[in-house]
Amino acid sequence: MAQIARWTTPVVIYKPSAVNADVISEIYMVVMTNEGRPIISKDISDATVSDGAFTWNLSQEETSKLVLGSTVRIKIDYKCLNGMRYTTNARQYTVADSAVNKEI
Numbered sequence: 001m002a003q004i005a006r007w008t009t010p011v012v013i014y015k016p017s018a019v020n021a022d023v024i025s026e027i028y029m030v031v032m033t034n035e036g037r038p039i040i041s042k043d044i045s046d047a048t049v050s051d052g053a054f055t056w057n058l059s060q061e062e063t064s065k066l067v068l069g070s071t072v073r074i075k076i077d078y079k080c081l082n083g084m085r086y087t088t089n090a091r092q093y094t095v096a097d098s099a100v101n102k103e104i
Contacts, residue, residue: 004095005098013055014029019080042056071093
């Protein structure tokens with residue numbers, strides 16, 4: 001299983017396969033606990049779009065909220081201009097510590 005380290009600045013990239021990025025009117029990237037409780041949520045205004053992919057940058061402050069040793073899931077939900085709504089399968093990550101456990 002992949003890892004996300006606390007206090008780091010990872011990037012989440014999503015390239016939709018069902019539709020082209022230019023027909024997406026709303027999109028949300030949510031990092032949640034295994035129980036489904038949202039920890040970090042970002043929308044289209046937080047994303048950069050390039051080559052048909054959405055990119056979200058997580059901050060040190062945001063990843064500091066993750067619990068060491070826990071498993072988090074990342075899901076993407078989006079809605080198209082024609083009203084169709086989609087969701088992705090969750091990607092799971094184990095939360096690890098970084099070498100310096102504070103903002104630098």
